[in-house]
Amino acid sequence: MKNRIYIKDLKDHIDEEIIIDGFVDVRRDHGKLIFIDLRDMSGKVQTVALPNHKEAHSAASKLRSEWVVEIVGKVNKRPEKMVNKNEELGEVEVEIMEVKILSEAEIPFEKDAVINLDTHLDNLPLTLRTEKAKAIFKVQAEITKAFRKFLNQEGFTEFQAPKLIGEDAEGGANSFDVTYFKHIAHLAQSPQLYKQIMVGVFEKVFTVGNVYRAEKHSTTRHLNEYTSLDIEMGFIKDHTDIMKIGNRLLKFIMDALKETRAKEFDLLKAKVPEVLENIPAMKLREAQEIIKKETGEDCLKEPDLEPQHERWLCEYAQKQFASDFIFITHFPMTKRPFYTYEDENDPGYAKGFDLLFRGVEITTGAERIHKYTELVEALKKKGLNPDKFSFYLQAFKSGMPPHGGFGMGLERLTAKLLDLENVKEATLFPRDLNRIDVLLSTDKPKKE
């Protein structure tokens, strides 16, 4: 028996008899001629059942969208005028000799139907099969691939961070409780404490994994479970070293996307952004002064940026610096987590940054406190009990270099890159207040 070949390779088998496997994308029944567009992981091809192959013709007439089949057929070159008429179908078509049905299907609507987001989410096992969804998650896979490739080249070591934790670094309010035998554990909101510990081991580390935020608000940019791309490195001068490597990493990722995912960006009508060698940076207070001067809105006393100001600053960066990205540094210490390093030359403000892109923050990073006694003080200042962080604190008792890092939400970055309206479109199986795959019942707590 011959082996299956991929659809993309058909052009190398003209006039040969071959086997292809795939999903019925569309069936067009013209009576005598039945056209089946077949798709596999490599592409799509038009196949045709002619009346003279009786059995195959009869089988083809039964096929419907999403049925899974194996086709034995002959590869024909499509006439040039047909190719010009419909380029998408490519240069070859397959004359069906035999059809073997591997699995039938019954779908609630054609997978390419125009539907709203809720219907999309209710039917993900089907709707993820659209060209659009596949393009989104091909881009996402490429982002993590490029992320890893860059960091491996830079000598970083990847590690597996635990998600099941005792104490949460970011405070308990937004953490999910887990019944852990006779105890209560939590789901990690970030790999923060572990990546810092790992700096003591490998100096430069990264980790990719799920993180959890029990936030009750449901917006177009929040998720309760998402994927965090995290790095942390030792022996830095200050937070600007972290900004520099973030800058280079982003450039590397965007170059990789241009090279490998141009087709997907075209399909999604999105554009890979340019990353300058030096992304512009300004302190929060400078940004607030500019906002006031240019828009008249006074946000000078705010400890953070409002969504509309993040959007405005991105437009400003575009106009002023021709940059798709802008770093905002020196947020007030009061708004940053306990482990943040305070700028000795700008007391009250953190040696840290947010990176804004297309109107939202996509990365938060900083230098961290690396001296044990200062860290214990910082915990107390935030009202946290150092005893609960004894495990983490051991790293600092054991000597730690000046270090810092950042975290980047994979789904949010994907959504902004591809101009998607809702981050849920960039999340394979999004969880929110009301949904874990299916809508959660609203009447009473679900209990087995």
Place this chain on the structure above:
Amino acid sequence: MKNRIYIKDLKDHIDEEIIIDGFVDVRRDHGKLIFIDLRDMSGKVQTVALPNHKEAHSAASKLRSEWVVEIVGKVNKRPEKMVNKNEELGEVEVEIMEVKILSEAEIPFEKDAVINLDTHLDNLPLTLRTEKAKAIFKVQAEITKAFRKFLNQEGFTEFQAPKLIGEDAEGGANSFDVTYFKHIAHLAQSPQLYKQIMVGVFEKVFTVGNVYRAEKHSTTRHLNEYTSLDIEMGFIKDHTDIMKIGNRLLKFIMDALKETRAKEFDLLKAKVPEVLENIPAMKLREAQEIIKKETGEDCLKEPDLEPQHERWLCEYAQKQFASDFIFITHFPMTKRPFYTYEDENDPGYAKGFDLLFRGVEITTGAERIHKYTELVEALKKKGLNPDKFSFYLQAFKSGMPPHGGFGMGLERLTAKLLDLENVKEATLFPRDLNRIDVLLSTDKPKKE
């Protein structure tokens, strides 16, 4: 100011003044001469403070193990007879001109002290810094890197599987409960249902992520949170296609380890196993017959293998086939999960396998049921309610190709590869019944 250089590059800077950063590995105070072995992520070097550099000498006298320092010094070639006497220190040493203390340290014991496993686990932020621990996790990082590289080459797409789930495919007994707003969610025991759904999207997929088993027994090979390397692929002939790709993947990983991690294997006195082109395979019943014939022990009626029989079969594979690995196929359907494909030519037995290595199962894989109606029947047969799996079942209603896959526990594989006694040594931050970083209090449930 000059930039820091890595210790491994010192040999290219002989007679130059340089800057190195790192951790004090050992200090040897000979009065006039103070030797500081300094380590960074790239290696270790002997530095020496001479009495004529007064300030540096005085600073060096204060240093202790794990203090973090920046040293300005001059690179000298070590006399040949000294190199021969202690090769580990390399060909160069650094004459200290200046010492800048970046962070002090106070450690409970020298990091290389001989300690028991509990003490090791109690002090991970320090004990992970030993050469042994670093070697283990360098090997582990290389395994995931090779896993990804092979699968990317084979056209697989990586995806992020959710861990926060509604219904668990493997049954509720071993799943952790999460308080999810007003509902109860669970932590996934495997990415099984999602990787099957993703076969409908990309045909060939893989995912690397944490999984959770609420198993109450504490053995040398169980963990409550571990990392699963998972693949799933469509359009297979049967489970032997999965065994074949598993076989090739293992060979690829072991070749990568030989090439990049020989030093670590040497240090750990472990040997990278050979992977035959065709790992031997036999049915469970054949294996049981052999066990009976050769050892007299009758386990013919057992639905699974006892640990001592797994060990015995590995020795047998070694003797009989000169193989470090052996596939055991066709376990009874009663012992396999609902989605397992029954062998039509061997009713009652599964088209699936365990892969044994050095005495334990490291991989479980199978062909899965791909037809909707059969899957619904299979759920019912296991006493599960199909309504609770409606989301997953949509993939099958939408047409699914014959498919299968396997899962492999990263930590267990690492432990067996490196001949570690306990899988916890191959887990950065192991969680068990009594420990999440620190020992959990035994008196009462921990509640904020």
